Amino acid sequence: MNQPKIVILGAGYGGLTTVSKLQKELGVNDAHITLVNKHDYHYESTWLHENAAGTLHHDRSRVKISDIINSAKVNFVQDTVTAIKPDEKKVELEDSVLEYDYLVVALGFEAATFGIPGLLENAFTIGSINKARLIRQHIEYQFAQYNNEPEPKAERLNFVVGGGGFTGIEFLGELANRVPELCEEYDIDRSKVRIINVEAMDTIMPGFDPELIEYAMNSLEARGIEFKLGAFLKEVREDGITIEQNGEKEDIPAMTTVWAAGVRANHLVEESGLEHNRGKVEVKSDLRAPSHEDVFVVGDCALIWNKEIDRPYPPTAQIAMQEAEVCAHNLTALVKGGELKDFAFINRGTVCSLGENDAMGSIFGGKKLFGWSASFMKKVIDNRALYKIGGLGLVLKKGKFNVFS
Amino acid sequence: MNQPKIVILGAGYGGLTTVSKLQKELGVNDAHITLVNKHDYHYESTWLHENAAGTLHHDRSRVKISDIINSAKVNFVQDTVTAIKPDEKKVELEDSVLEYDYLVVALGFEAATFGIPGLLENAFTIGSINKARLIRQHIEYQFAQYNNEPEPKAERLNFVVGGGGFTGIEFLGELANRVPELCEEYDIDRSKVRIINVEAMDTIMPGFDPELIEYAMNSLEARGIEFKLGAFLKEVREDGITIEQNGEKEDIPAMTTVWAAGVRANHLVEESGLEHNRGKVEVKSDLRAPSHEDVFVVGDCALIWNKEIDRPYPPTAQIAMQEAEVCAHNLTALVKGGELKDFAFINRGTVCSLGENDAMGSIFGGKKLFGWSASFMKKVIDNRALYKIGGLGLVLKKGKFNVFS
Numbered sequence: 001m002n003q004p005k006i007v008i009l010g011a012g013y014g015g016l017t018t019v020s021k022l023q024k025e026l027g028v029n030d031a032h033i034t035l036v037n038k039h040d041y042h043y044e045s046t047w048l049h050e051n052a053a054g055t056l057h058h059d060r061s062r063v064k065i066s067d068i069i070n071s072a073k074v075n076f077v078q079d080t081v082t083a084i085k086p087d088e089k090k091v092e093l094e095d096s097v098l099e100y101d102y103l104v105v106a107l108g109f110e111a112a113t114f115g116i117p118g119l120l121e122n123a124f125t126i127g128s129i130n131k132a133r134l135i136r137q138h139i140e141y142q143f144a145q146y147n148n149e150p151e152p153k154a155e156r157l158n159f160v161v162g163g164g165g166f167t168g169i170e171f172l173g174e175l176a177n178r179v180p181e182l183c184e185e186y187d188i189d190r191s192k193v194r195i196i197n198v199e200a201m202d203t204i205m206p207g208f209d210p211e212l213i214e215y216a217m218n219s220l221e222a223r224g225i226e227f228k229l230g231a232f233l234k235e236v237r238e239d240g241i242t243i244e245q246n247g248e249k250e251d252i253p254a255m256t257t258v259w260a261a262g263v264r265a266n267h268l269v270e271e272s273g274l275e276h277n278r279g280k281v282e283v284k285s286d287l288r289a290p291s292h293e294d295v296f297v298v299g300d301c302a303l304i305w306n307k308e309i310d311r312p313y314p315p316t317a318q319i320a321m322q323e324a325e326v327c328a329h330n331l332t333a334l335v336k337g338g339e340l341k342d343f344a345f346i347n348r349g350t351v352c353s354l355g356e357n358d359a360m361g362s363i364f365g366g367k368k369l370f371g372w373s374a375s376f377m378k379k380v381i382d383n384r385a386l387y388k389i390g391g392l393g394l395v396l397k398k399g400k401f402n403v404f405s
Numbered sequence: 406m407n408q409p410k411i412v413i414l415g416a417g418y419g420g421l422t423t424v425s426k427l428q429k430e431l432g433v434n435d436a437h438i439t440l441v442n443k444h445d446y447h448y449e450s451t452w453l454h455e456n457a458a459g460t461l462h463h464d465r466s467r468v469k470i471s472d473i474i475n476s477a478k479v480n481f482v483q484d485t486v487t488a489i490k491p492d493e494k495k496v497e498l499e500d501s502v503l504e505y506d507y508l509v510v511a512l513g514f515e516a517a518t519f520g521i522p523g524l525l526e527n528a529f530t531i532g533s534i535n536k537a538r539l540i541r542q543h544i545e546y547q548f549a550q551y552n553n554e555p556e557p558k559a560e561r562l563n564f565v566v567g568g569g570g571f572t573g574i575e576f577l578g579e580l581a582n583r584v585p586e587l588c589e590e591y592d593i594d595r596s597k598v599r600i601i602n603v604e605a606m607d608t609i610m611p612g613f614d615p616e617l618i619e620y621a622m623n624s625l626e627a628r629g630i631e632f633k634l635g636a637f638l639k640e641v642r643e644d645g646i647t648i649e650q651n652g653e654k655e656d657i658p659a660m661t662t663v664w665a666a667g668v669r670a671n672h673l674v675e676e677s678g679l680e681h682n683r684g685k686v687e688v689k690s691d692l693r694a695p696s697h698e699d700v701f702v703v704g705d706c707a708l709i710w711n712k713e714i715d716r717p718y719p720p721t722a723q724i725a726m727q728e729a730e731v732c733a734h735n736l737t738a739l740v741k742g743g744e745l746k747d748f749a750f751i752n753r754g755t756v757c758s759l760g761e762n763d764a765m766g767s768i769f770g771g772k773k774l775f776g777w778s779a780s781f782m783k784k785v786i787d788n789r790a791l792y793k794i795g796g797l798g799l800v801l802k803k804g805k806f807n808v809f810s
Contacts, residue, residue, distance in 0.1 A: 130552045137542070137548075
């Protein structure tokens with residue numbers, strides 16, 4: 001019974017890929033592996049914007065953890081982590097305490113609100129299955145209410161999306177497709193609905209190729225999205241927002257504000273006593289925390305420097321899954337003996353969806369893609385993520401094959 | 406241009422059946438027929454409880470008026486009636502005024518609130534397509550919110566239905582079937598949801614055969630409906646109700662109260678100056694208003710005495726459609742010459758749905774039906790109503806044929 005105890009916190013892309021690989025590499029007697037997750041399912045967080053818009057059912061975006069793990073090798077605990085105590089080699093959960101020899105922190109992101117007044121209370125964030133389906137229902141409820149009030153309220157049909165980055169733009173693409181359906185469902189003229197994007201930078205998708213950005217803006221504007229660029233969100237209220245653009249303030253009435261403009265690492269990391277850089281652990285090249293060599297950090301809680309441009313890599317599913325593979329390899333080496341590997345990110349490209357059949361992005365070292373071909377590639381990427389986590393079976397079950405629709 | 410002007414107000418069962426028959430009986434040059442309705446569609450108001458529960462899409466319950474009327478013979482005006490002026494032979498609409506030689510008032514029902522505090526503001530009523538889909542979305546929104554609050558609120562999952570009459574019981578039957586689906590959709594245990602019926606009488610379905618009542622209660626209780634009989638609704642709040650039962654008051658927290666306990670005639674009748682009896686026109690045997698012989702009243706706005714039991718006939722689709730046929734015949738006789746007919750109600754029986762595949766009722770002079778056979782008969786009745794309004798084409802388009810599901 002001298003098996004080392006490996007505890008993995010979180011069943012997102014990072015945590016679940018780690019477990020998935022670990023259970024292949026390690027035998028039943030090599031280690032005692034425990035996976036902790038709040039829900040009994042993993043969700044594809046890069047698909048949540050579709051669930052939130054109502055264009056994809058949330059059951060398509062989630063996978064039962066019991067379908068992925070080998071229960072002979074991995075013990076699953078459904079619970080919520082309340083504290084990480086690296087000096088005591090313990091993790092506190094709501095209902096119990098776990099001790100570990102090796103810990104993998106893969107607790108993902110939470111919304112960063114930048115102290116904007118009212119944002120936390122009044123804006124929705126696309127951060128979980130629960131939140132995504134709440135947004136979906138909240139939006140539809142506004143349409144349902146609109147025709148039932150003696151004086152129809154314009155703010156019910158104004159939808160604000162804060163942030164013109166990846167999540168914001170992908171969500172806008174879905175919303176642009178969903179809104180006409182909702183208009184038909186509730187006998188409301190499309191022209192009465194406003195979808196407004198508020199972005200503090202003077203461009204959407206900062207860092208992307210200008211040609212791709214222009215393509216995205218044209219595609220979205222053609223479907224009725226209004227862009228407020230260089231506009232700072234000053235306040236969010238239940239029934240509207242205030243922005244400041246070119247030094248002038250403007251109130252926009254809106255019963256729905258979805259905040260997609262910033263994420264930070266799970267707050268438990270900052271509170272854990274692990275050495276951190278603005279809430280993230282700047283991991284060593286083998287993905288261990290510099291202050292605690294029995295703690296690995298992967299995914300959105302880890303900070304890895306991209307030396308080429310002297311900036312950190314942005315948090316994505318792609319990097320989380322690559323980190324998870326190295327993490328699992330290194331854990332195996334520590335348990336069974338062997339060389340630890342250094343992590344090196346391989347950029348396979350990025351494709352931003354603009355709705356069901358439109359997308360833009362670049363792959364394989366810069367080749368630009370637009371429209372159908374980009375949309376096709378996006379589905380390939382989505383299916384690849386499923387394959388990494390659950391193999392071909394999962395791809396066939398949850399994959400996206402509607403390439404000709 | 407000496408054609409008499411016939412104006413029909415309302416495209417419910419009474420109004421639309423009148424128009425449907427009138428356009429068959431009268432030639433293009435016989436009369437100038439105008440139909441006025443708030444929406445450009447007719448809806449099957451006896452199906453709205455299914456739309457409200459979310460078990461049937463509202464588009465199945467409505468028919469475009471343009472698909473029913475013969476536009477060569479009938480002029481359709483989509484507008485809301487604001488006043489009836491029988492002494493001036495005029496009808497005021499929001500956007501215009503119509504003069505008539507013959508008027509058919511078929512403006513249907515509205516909810517009777519009996520002065521219960523908070524009812525008007527905080528309870529939903531199943532009175533239109535707009536209201537039905539609002540209820541559907543309100544219910545689902547409660548489920549969506551439940552898992553997103555730090556402290557889940559029990560009142561989100563408590564659903565109160567006021568009234569154990571026809572509409573209340575039919576709605577409960579649908580809700581009992583819908584709730585397990587919503588529980589699955591939102592990962593909520595069915596045992597957390599309460600569906601509570603509040604009825605002031607000490608029985609549901611008063612006037613029905615005791616055996617049928619017992620069948621209905623058993624069917625609904627088996628699916629988790631709680632009955633509060635002999636319970637008076639004292640107050641409705643946004644987040645709960647107060648009832649009084651056996652002299653004791655009880656507060657029930659609930660974010661959703663649907664009031665299905667009473668209807669009255671459209672308030673325009675009472676305000677019109679037509680002679681009325683508690684808001685309804687006690688029509689003569691030829692269905693004309695005693696005070697104005699150029700005004701016919703059919704459907705829920707008309708009061709007709711059932712001399713056998715010395716009580717008025719209850720307002721139903723069945724009686725409205727029978728009245729409409731006599732009304733159309735008598736209008737034709739007035740325009741083209743001929744004998745006016747007296748109205749005589751033929752009771753074809755009543756079947757109360759208890760959900761998709763369950764029902765109870767009596768037909769053809771008292772034969773009792775339960776379960777599948779009653780459910781089958783209910784669908785026959787529903788399809789018959791479609792046939793009367795829009796012929797076989799409408800039955801094939803919107804009819805209910807899922808008798809083996």
